[in-house]
Each structure stands twice: as C-alpha cells, then as structure tokens.
Amino acid sequence: MAGESDESDHVAEHTSSGVNLLPTFLGVAVALLVCATVLIIGLAGRSTGGLKMPAGYNVVQVQEFTYGFRLPSTTLPAGNNLFVDHNTASIPHEFVIFKTNDPGDQLPLAPDQTVKEDSTALEDVVDSGTDIPPGDTRLMAADLAPGHYVLVCNLPGHYQGGMHVDITVK
Numbered sequence: 001m002a003g004e005s006d007e008s009d010h011v012a013e014h015t016s017s018g019v020n021l022l023p024t025f026l027g028v029a030v031a032l033l034v035c036a037t038v039l040i041i042g043l044a045g046r047s048t049g050g051l052k053m054p055a056g057y058n059v060v061q062v063q064e065f066t067y068g069f070r071l072p073s074t075t076l077p078a079g080n081n082l083f084v085d086h087n088t089a090s091i092p093h094e095f096v097i098f099k100t101n102d103p104g105d106q107l108p109l110a111p112d113q114t115v116k117e118d119s120t121a122l123e124d125v126v127d128s129g130t131d132i133p134p135g136d137t138r139l140m141a142a143d144l145a146p147g148h149y150v151l152v153c154n155l156p157g158h159y160q161g162g163m164h165v166d167i168t169v170k
Helices: 002-017 022-044
Strands: 058-065 068-070 079-087 096-099 123-127 137-144 147-152 164-169
Antiparallel strands (some): 058 068, 079 137, 096 123, 096 147
C-alpha cells in the first residue's frame, strides 16, 4: 500500500506543478486572428488600378516592336507627359525623344548611321538611358513645350530600319 500512495502522490505532484499551455495557445491564436482580420480589412480598403499619377500628367502608352513604335496619337498636349514604354519585340530597343525642326527621316547621322545625338539640330528631351530588354516596361516623364519632336530607337540599324516617329506637341 505504501507503494500505491507514493505512485498517486507522484502523479498528483506532476499535475499540480505542470504548466498548462492551453491558455497561452489560445491567446496566441486570438492575437493572430485579430492581426489577420486587420490585414484583410486594410487590404480590402485599398484602391485598385495601379499607380496614381499626379494631377496634370498625360499618360502616353507606347509599344516598341521590331523596327517600329505604336502610339495612340502622334499629337500630344504640351506640359507633363508620362511615357509608359513597353518593348514587345524579341530584341532590345531604346527610347529617345528629340526636339527638332528636322523631319524624323532626316535627322543628322553619325558615321555609324545612328542619329548624331550631340548635333546642335537636336535637343535631347527624353532618353531611356540604356537598352530596354524584350518584355520590359520603362516609365519616362517629360515637360514638353509646343513644337516638333521625333521619337527614335538609336541602336545601330534601328533608326535606319525605320524606327522613328514624328510627334507634334500643341
């Protein structure tokens, strides 16, 4: 009998001194549920539609394809214009806009037959800075004054291949 009481005392000892983790687990579960609810409500309240443009910007969607550009119009409003340029071709392209009096097919050329970008007949207005890889999209902004502009890809062979567009800004 003495052995029985020792064993039951031992069991009672573990039960009374053991840590009950159930309240801790419930507290953590409730805290996580509250955080998830706040996050879901916050995300549901966000507006959709991507970036918001500052007031007064005209957004111009441009597609570059092999040796050409697609623009919704070649007449743009004077002022702030944001160009969203997407290269849909399988080769890299550039996006350069010059203000000039020269027609797009008569720009001054460098010895390698690219447009001579440092010519005094051209004012560099927008430049992608680097090649735009296939599938990439680049955003470029410019405050355009009224006048004549030419959009070109100035990678070797591209301008000569017809990759230029005359643009009128009013």
